[in-house]
Amino acid sequence: MSYKVKVLFDGYSTINTEGLSANCSCVLISGPKKVIVDTMSAWDRDRIVEALTREGLTCDNVDFVVSTHGHSDHIGNNNLFLKAKHIVGFAVSFQDQYFIHPFETSEPYIIDDGVVVIPTPGHTLDHVSVLVRTSDLGTVVVAGDLFEKVEDLEDPSLWRLVAGSDNQEEQEKNRNKILLLADWIVPGHGPIFKVTENMKSNARQGLK
Template sequence: MDLSMDPAYSITKSECVELCAGIRGEPYSVSVLKEGYCTAQSDGTFRADGTISLITGPRAVLVDTGGPWDRELLLSKLKEKDLTPAGVSVVVGTHGHSDHIGNLNLFPGATLIVGCDVSEGDRYLPNQLAEGQPYLIDDHVSVIPTPGHTGRDVSVLVKGTSAGTVLVAGDLFECCADEDSWRDLSENPELQEVGRQKALMDADVIIPGHGRLFRVHRTPLN
């Protein structure tokens, strides 16, 4: 698969073992509370859970909550960060699958962004995510539309970290080495491919929905 939108660059990916403990930044840091997975079973089923990520700084932003089976783990991981659910001001569900939004009910006081819906309690706020425009949380953190896996997938872009720009990508990327396997899970592979290519040009680190975060390396061609 050609990973470059720009013929002047060669793009490669590599897993970031050294960053799994967290990425510091100013004003926001990013940490993975639980690494997602997707594993085929011998009976034809598969086991899957989504990555849970936390962005901390002026506001605490949780990206995906895992499945409902992750409730106690999520509460424990937040406590390790000196947070309670009430201390999380924004919760982003990258899309509506159960392994990504299974614990939304823990955060009734947060602004909820699920796909292209933005709500505060039962009050839904206008936005242009469905029209392809980002939703700004502040100058450093934004929710961007990345449809394909489902029609209204979103990702979260964080600028100014020690590792550069971080994209918490949901299932735009399944994992670092998903090659073409993601296509079988995509509602619109052509549209998702466009989003993947743009992500590889814009982000320095990508946190996928079901695997270890990875670096993006862009090398100018002579």
């Protein structure tokens, strides 16, 4: 299957005098199925609709909405997508129907050949990421807040303390796993980055 990943909006986070200014990366995965990952905050409704229009899509064309976790900046516009199945963390639903899926036992949720939702707990205990096999970039993982931004590889306090982690040990393990699987990573609050050989060898060491 041929899939493409388009970052509609780059996430960001900066500390200021009032606290934190942040919004998440919002990603469109297109191929036979259309998937949107992380729908930003409630104030971004118009921007998301406009970005989809630029891609030649309406909200009703979207088959799956994935929120990597349930924080307010990752679920804000899920209700734009009323024809889509919604995956919020480990919960899979459509309207009032909830579907049982054993993410707890590391079982991936297959959206299509080459688009898979995988459990990556740590930032929250039911955090998920979306792994996409693309025709142009190889394997792209839309990783939500498993990674805050590329800088958190050099400065782990960014994911451990600034972003916060419900289970640092699990998160570190899942970060290393994803670094070994991915060619590119879309972090929750920064631009997409390429996984270098150096990052992979550090991840290999970390998993030993």
